[in-house]
Amino acid sequence: MKKTLFAALLLLWSVTGFAQEEAEVPSKIMQNHNLLSRSPNSGIGIKGGVNFASVHGSDKDKFGSTNSHTSFHAGVFAQFGLSDFFSLQPELLYSRKGFERQDSVFRYDYLEVPVLAVFNISDNLSVHLGPQVGVMMSAKVEDKERDLEPYNTFDYGLAAGLEGKLDRFRLGARYAHGFGDLRKQDDSGNSIDESIKNGVIQVYVGVSF
Numbered sequence: 460m461k462k463t464l465f466a467a468l469l470l471l472w473s474v475t476g477f478a479q480e481e482a483e484v485p486s487k488i489m490q491n492h493n494l495l496s497r498s499p500n501s502g503i504g505i506k507g508g509v510n511f512a513s514v515h516g517s518d519k520d521k522f523g524s525t526n527s528h529t530s531f532h533a534g535v536f537a538q539f540g541l542s543d544f545f546s547l548q549p550e551l552l553y554s555r556k557g558f559e560r561q562d563s564v565f566r567y568d569y570l571e572v573p574v575l576a577v578f579n580i581s582d583n584l585s586v587h588l589g590p591q592v593g594v595m596m597s598a599k600v601e602d603k604e605r606d607l608e609p610y611n612t613f614d615y616g617l618a619a620g621l622e623g624k625l626d627r628f629r630l631g632a633r634y635a636h637g638f639g640d641l642r643k644q645d646d647s648g649n650s651i652d653e654s655i656k657n658g659v660i661q662v663y664v665g666v667s668f
Contacts, residue, residue, distance in 0.1 A: 500540030500579065506629065507533035508663030512556040514641065516654035523560050530555035530566065532661055538577065546577040548587065553596075556657045563600050567610075567657070569593040573618050573635075588619045591635060609644035614657060629665035634658070 513527040534552035541547065550573045557566040571593035578586045595612040598605040620633025637657035645651050 500543065500546045500577070501538055502627075502667040503535065503537045504627075504629075504665050504667035505533075505535050506550075506552075506663050506665030507531065508661055510555060511660040511662075512558065513658050514558050514655050515636075515658045516640075516656045518653040519655050521653065521655065522558070522565075525558045525560050528557040528559045528564060528566065530557065532663070534571075536665065538667070544579050546579070546585075548575045548577050548589075549573070550575070554593070554659070554661075556659050566599045567595055567641075568597045569595055569614065571614075575618065577622075583624050585622050585624070586620075587622060587631070587633065589617070591616055591618050609642055609646070609648070611640050611643050614639040616657075620661070627667045629663075629667065631661075631663050631665070633661045633663070635661065 508531070510530045510532050511527050512530060514522065514525060519525065532552050532554035534550055534554075536548055536550040538546050538548045550571075552571045552573070554569050554571050555566055556569060557564065559565070571591055573589060573591035575587045575589035578588075580586060593614045593616075595607060595610055595614065598607055598610060614637050616635055616637040616639070618633055618635040620631055622629055622631035624630075635658070639656065640653060641655045641657060642651065642653060
């Protein structure tokens with residue numbers, strides 16, 4: 460689990476470092492390396508925004524009547540243009556998920572790595588689609604810390620959305636659908652096999668450099 464996340468983070472760090480080195484290559488050589496060119500489809504940046512998090516799955520009723528939880532996400536991204544139409548965009552995000560019910564708020568903080576294919580519909584609009592993995596860093600009910608032992612701390616899923624771009628500024632919306640079950644034990648510490656997973660709608664702004 461942690462080895463998988465570490466490998467993904469190492470990949471993101473390595474590719475970003477490679478991009479910075481290529482930025483120093485003379486322009487004539489860079490024309491032959493569209494992947495790392497300073498085109499509108501390439502760059503690194505920061506992003507952040509609002510999460511509208513919830514849970515889904517056939518067993519979610521075990522938590523009773525639940526509502527979405529509004530929280531945040533923030534992080535960095537690197538975009539690498541392969542053509543005028545297609546790019547790859549890995550990200551490193553800190554994202555708070557969870558849900559609310561009448562008596563309490565459940566919050567789960569994740570460190571996540573999405574790796575997205577970016578399809579440019581026009582110069583200012585693109586579609587994003589790809590897998591993501593994440594590790595749960597902490598769990599809280601209200602403001603009280605919970606032991607992570609009952610949870611499946613590794614999560615994986617699929618993310619898809621739209622993004623608009625104006626100069627170096629970005630505005631987007633995305634839905635991330637989790638495939639990993641939230642818990643492996645119930646409140647009494649008994650092993651369980653239940654289908655309760657994370658889902659989150661993200662609205663964000665970003666700035667590229």
